[in-house]
Amino acid sequence: MYEYRANFHQHTTRSDGAETHQTVILAGLEAGLEVMVFTDHNTHVAGQEGWHQNLLVLMGIEVNDTSQVPEHSHYLCLGVDRDLNEYAARPQQLINAVNDIGGAGFIAHPFERPAPLFNEGEIPWKHWETSGYTGLEIWNYMSEFKSFLGSKLQAVRAAWFPEYFITGPFPETLARWDKLTQAGQRVAAIGGADAHGQTYSMGPLSRTIFPYAYLFGAVRTHLLTEAPLSQNLTEAKGQVLDALRRGHCFVAYDLAGDTTGFRFTAANADEQPVFATADAGPKAMQGDEISLGHLQMIELNITTPLRAEIRLLKDGQVAASGRGQSLSYIASEPGVYRVECYRVFKTRWRGWIFSNPIYVRA
Numbered sequence: 056m057y058e059y060r061a062n063f064h065q066h067t068t069r070s071d072g073a074e075t076h077q078t079v080i081l082a083g084l085e086a087g088l089e090v091m092v093f094t095d096h097n098t099h100v101a102g103q104e105g106w107h108q109n110l111l112v113l114m115g116i117e118v119n120d121t122s123q124v125p126e127h128s129h130y131l132c133l134g135v136d137r138d139l140n141e142y143a144a145r146p147q148q149l150i151n152a153v154n155d156i157g158g159a160g161f162i163a164h165p166f167e168r169p170a171p172l173f174n175e176g177e178i179p180w181k182h183w184e185t186s187g188y189t190g191l192e193i194w195n196y197m198s199e200f201k202s203f204l205g206s207k208l209q210a211v212r213a214a215w216f217p218e219y220f221i222t223g224p225f226p227e228t229l230a231r232w233d234k235l236t237q238a239g240q241r242v243a244a245i246g247g248a249d250a251h252g253q254t255y256s257m258g259p260l261s262r263t264i265f266p267y268a269y270l271f272g273a274v275r276t277h278l279l280t281e282a283p284l285s286q287n288l289t290e291a292k293g294q295v296l297d298a299l300r301r302g303h304c305f306v307a308y309d310l311a312g313d314t315t316g317f318r319f320t321a322a323n324a325d326e327q328p329v330f331a332t333a334d335a336g337p338k339a340m341q342g343d344e345i346s347l348g349h350l351q352m353i354e355l356n357i358t359t360p361l362r363a364e365i366r367l368l369k370d371g372q373v374a375a376s377g378r379g380q381s382l383s384y385i386a387s388e389p390g391v392y393r394v395e396c397y398r399v400f401k402t403r404w405r406g407w408i409f410s411n412p413i414y415v416r417a
């Protein structure tokens with residue numbers, strides 16, 4: 056198993072970001088990113104893809120319908136080869152176009168809260184009637200930050216000490232995700248910086264509150280692949296998109312502790328002894344489907360690189376929890392199982408890891 060720290064949501068001067076591609080790439084290297092995808096609004100920029108030392112740079116776009124006020128329903132189109140603006144007002148066709156190209160598509164910041172003091176309205180997803188998207192961006196750092204700009208005093212505190220404010224995905228986003236997966240859909244989750252390098256100004260106060268390198272070390276997605284990423288760009292791009300489509304990844308808040316090495320796996324009795332020996336490979340990993348098998352039971356295993364409060368959820372409800380670096384659970388019912396881990400960081404419990412689900416089928 057190979058693991059790569061990735062960011063799939065970032066802007067440059069080609070839309071509303073503050074820095075050029077080259078500067079943002081350097082910030083990614085500084086933050087230890089290994090995969091990044093540029094997602095400027097409605098703009099595909101050619102000629103940027105490739106390996107930069109150990110960092111794989113790919114292209115995407117964030118498409119939004121500019122005729123709307125505010126411009127809600129943003130869609131991250133990863134691994135596409137052109138801008139798809141002709142579909143901006145037709146979300147289902149946009150989703151289909153990304154799939155036809157062989158990309159991966161994610162609903163950006165599905166739920167939002169307004170920040171009227173800063174003239175920022177809510178820009179959630181408003182097209183839940185659509186289908187075929189790869190998944191949801193369950194945790195968007197800048198979107199969560201925006202939710203703390205309710206008063207001037209709180210905004211100043213949040214801008215200077217964001218670590219004391221950021222706590223995890225919005226509950227309504229997680230609830231929507233659970234609802235979608237319980238309805239039978241496989242929906243992958245990613246988390247992203249939505250980095251712009253913005254400066255927030257308020258009276259005499261002005262500050263570049265979120266330099267790119269800072270955000271790239273905060274909320275990110277860890278990608279899991281069966282083989283190392285190829286040095287060949289086309290092959291590596293295929294590996295990244297394949298892992299995303301299969302949900303072979305988890306959402307991590309690495310500021311609260313390095314999440315590298317987190318694993319969530321499942322084995323049934325048909326392919327693998329249920330009570331597997333330590334060196335037996337997993338049958339399924341997060342994002343995968345697995346059947347209960349002839350014994351009608353699955354062993355789910357969770358390991359974390361640091362001590363944490365580990366919660367295993369079945370269909371959105373906590374089925375087991377514990378504190379430590381591992382949790383095992385025998386599941387005898389079909390359902391959608393996923394993991395949330397929490398750690399104390401800056402004086403309080405904060406979301407640390409949100410896995411993709413393992414879909415246990417009858």
Ligand SMILES: [Zn+2]
Binds near residue numbers: 163164
């Ligand atoms: Zn957006």
Ligand SMILES: [Zn+2]
Binds near residue numbers: 064065066117249
């Ligand atoms: Zn964005």
